[in-house]
Amino acid sequence: MATDRPTVPELVQAVREFLEAEVQPSLDGSVAFHTRVAVNVLKIVERELAEGPALAAAEKSRLVALLGHDGDLDVLAEELIEAIRAGRMDVQTPGLTEHLRSTVMAKLAIDNPRYQSYQRALQGGR
Amino acid sequence: MMISNEALAAGLAQAVARHLGAAVGSKPQVAELARLTAGAANETWSFDVIGRLASGEQRRIGCILRRSPGIGDEGKSDTNLGKAGEAEVQRAARDAGVAAAEVLFILSPEDDLGDGYVMARLEGETLPRRVLRDAEYADLRTHLARDCGITLAQLHSVAPARLPTLTTMGAAEQIERYGEVYRAFGQPVPVFDLALRWLADHRQEPARLTLVHGDFRNGNLMVGPEGIRAVMDWELAHLGDPMEDLGWLCVTSWRFGEIDLPVGGFGRREDLFAGYEAAGGGAVNPDAVRYWEVFGTLKWGIMCMIMTHSHLSGATRSVEKAAIGRRVSETELDLLNLLT
Incomplete structure (x- = not known):
């Protein structure tokens, strides 16, 4: 179904801007705190809408390379978990920690790009 | 309730x-009652007691009530200490010289106010x-890590005979418990599985078993510019490896952005x-502290999952828990x- 403008990202942005500019300043106490949390949640949604599909595609191609066969992202991710739980893969497995690091960095790009450990890792440090 | x-x-x-009783005279009044925090496991209230002594002198005592509202199991501690047990641990630690608020009384059944205590x-x-950032605490920050070491040494020296019955929780029990909780959510986090395996493979026997606070971190310490005024939140107290408290204090999540200062x-x-x-406190084993830092980082991650699933299951709907x-x-x- 083709919907009209605004697009979903534009709608979420509108709500987030309203909360930030008009609601937040008029509140205090726990409602103000929870409004700040709500604004942060909408920022996560905005980043995921923009970057999520590309990051998921990259995760899938890494998993295909690591596991040696194709499949749905969910199924491949489950297979990786099984391999780690069974002890068939660990920190010594070539490519595993690189894959996990890339996956976690992609999640943090969406969840909380201001996290200090993430900022440090972007600069190549830890 | x-x-x-x-x-x-x-x-x-x-x-x-x-x-x-006589400490506040007859007919004490309660004033300025205000709720400071609310949660499924804990409520904290502040209030003043205004009493008149037999001498006619007025007495005003600032009090804190910690109370378990007893709704749902979410957030319930795995130590099952109860509020009375928590108060007894806090009292014993204070008697041993640990900075902690004085416990005034533990609620009894005839009070009909649930499980709680007043300090x-x-x-x-x-x-x-x-x-971490206010100029007022600039000097404090130069010695607070050392002060934490001193406080933990005192805390770990509390004689078990002075404590209520506490659960013994070493690394094996905790890995088992948090691993089970994580796997039950059916939400794959490969790094958690890697960490659980590493923790099982690298477990070391503790040098001794002591009282462990269980949540000794930035955020549960009340400080003044001069030093630690009170260690708070004793509900996760248990018997275990004292190095657990040192490792938990160093978890990156409790550095609040100042990641180059591990304590x-x-x-x-x-x-x-x-x-x-x-x-x-005895010799510190840096490897054991690091081990518990790994465990603590994993534990905080699983605690985040527990909180978010309490929202997802409908037990306590909240945007904060969702986030x-x-x-x-x-x-x-x-x-x-x-x-x-």
């Missing part, structure tokens, strides 16, 4: 008269970001260890940094 503010104030006035209210700073975002491990050893699920990735990166 839900209760209105008026009913709580009236009930507290009776409880105060029952437990404090003297102290003034001080508890907000981590202020402790709570304010200090260095060397100073923490030196304070601990100087105050008679915290997206903090799991923070602990994954910190775990990878520790393990690889």
